[in-house]
Amino acid sequence: MGIESELQQSNFVSEEAKAIVNVIFTGNWMAYQQQELLKPYDLSMQQYNVLRILRGQNGKPMTVLAIIERMMDRTSNASRLVDKLVEKKWVLRRECPNDRRAVDVLILPEGLALLEQLDEVQNQWVNRFSHMSQDDLVKLNELLDHFRN
Amino acid sequence: MGIESELQQSNFVSEEAKAIVNVIFTGNWMAYQQQELLKPYDLSMQQYNVLRILRGQNGKPMTVLAIIERMMDRTSNASRLVDKLVEKKWVLRRECPNDRRAVDVLILPEGLALLEQLDEVQNQWVNRFSHMSQDDLVKLNELLDHFRN
DNA sequence: CAAAATTAAATGTAATTACATTAAATACAA
DNA sequence: TTGTATTTAATGTAATTACATTTAATTTTG
Numbered sequence: 567m568g569i570e571s572e573l574q575q576s577n578f579v580s581e582e583a584k585a586i587v588n589v590i591f592t593g594n595w596m597a598y599q600q601q602e603l604l605k606p607y608d609l610s611m612q613q614y615n616v617l618r619i620l621r622g623q624n625g626k627p628m629t630v631l632a633i634i635e636r637m638m639d640r641t642s643n644a645s646r647l648v649d650k651l652v653e654k655k656w657v658l659r660r661e662c663p664n665d666r667r668a669v670d671v672l673i674l675p676e677g678l679a680l681l682e683q684l685d686e687v688q689n690q691w692v693n694r695f696s697h698m699s700q701d702d703l704v705k706l707n708e709l710l711d712h713f714r715n
Numbered sequence: 716m717g718i719e720s721e722l723q724q725s726n727f728v729s730e731e732a733k734a735i736v737n738v739i740f741t742g743n744w745m746a747y748q749q750q751e752l753l754k755p756y757d758l759s760m761q762q763y764n765v766l767r768i769l770r771g772q773n774g775k776p777m778t779v780l781a782i783i784e785r786m787m788d789r790t791s792n793a794s795r796l797v798d799k800l801v802e803k804k805w806v807l808r809r810e811c812p813n814d815r816r817a818v819d820v821l822i823l824p825e826g827l828a829l830l831e832q833l834d835e836v837q838n839q840w841v842n843r844f845s846h847m848s849q850d851d852l853v854k855l856n857e858l859l860d861h862f863r864n
Numbered sequence: 865c866a867a868a869a870t871t872a873a874a875t876g877t878a879a880t881t882a883c884a885t886t887a888a889a890t891a892c893a894a
Numbered sequence: 895t896t897g898t899a900t901t902t903a904a905t906g907t908a909a910t911t912a913c914a915t916t917t918a919a920t921t922t923t924g
Binding site for chain 3: 895896897898899900901902903904905906907908909910911912913914915916917918919920921922923924
């Protein structure tokens with residue numbers, strides 16, 4: 567379904583205006599799907615994002631600031647996000663040895679195990695997009711990157 | 716800047732995974748830009764969205780449910796969004812004559828005037844995307860539509 | 865070195881959002 | 895018709911988010 571019928575709007579003033587609305591709408595739509603996927607695991611999208619960033623460190627700790635720089639939604643309150651992850655015993659927080667203002671955050675084995683479970687779920691779910699060819703996906707990624715400049 | 720360097724991540728498991736992240740990230744990025752644009756007018760994106768939907772009605776009233784169906788972010792609390800717009804005297808809320816459960820919402824001349832001001836601001840801002848060709852934009856819109864199925 | 869400026873994270877708060885529930889009106893079915 | 899179900903919007907609430915402020919540590923400057 568095209569964005570016009572999706573929003574029951576026929577008259578975008580320009581292709582630019584349409585693309586802007588389309589990007590925001592499709593992003594919201596996709597985020598919603600992800601949220602639904604994560605809901606059974608009591609995990610928000612932002613929490614999931616932080617966990618995956620930490621996994622990418624392969625055991626190395628990261629400061630809160632470094633985490634924020636890699637987050638998809640950088641307006642999130644990373645400090646309290648990490649709180650939640652600590653509460654759930656998925657990550658460890660400890661004072662950074664070389665800068666006592668900073669805090670080192672580390673993913674725990676429990677966190678890694680949860681992510682592995684979720685890898686499965688995600689891999690299944692990604693099949694939902696098998697109607698897109700590899701060329702389509704590459705082109706879409708290019709255009710989105712180009713759109714942001 | 717590509718999504719990899721934007722998120723400082725080099726290893727997406729697949730082009731699908733990358734596209735999913737890219738769509739969400741670009742949507743957030745775009746929404747953030749819009750919010751900044753609207754901030755001086757004390758208007759949230761959702762409020763702006765509702766106002767524009769109402770303008771599209773050309774004077775005809777709309778129920779809250781009909782508004783929700785056309786919103787970009789359908790999880791918004793439309794009832795309280797309309798509250799805010801009524802507070803600011805941009806729209807009028809009145810009992811729907813043929814269905815007393817429903818509420819008719821109408822944009823006021825003050826709301827229309829605000830939108831006209833914002834049309835100017837938006838038109839200026841859209842120039843920011845002049846690096847995208849018309850073909851690029853058309854293709855992007857097609858791919859996003861296709862992505863959602 | 866000491867004072868001032870900057871940085872990193874946490875926290876207080878007001879506003880917003882999500883989710884469930886409620887209230888009122890309408891539609892439907894026996 | 896009358897009771898039940900459904901629909902529409904509003905509301906209560908708990909959680910989340912945005913934004914500013916605070917606290918503590920580090921860096922810079924005179």
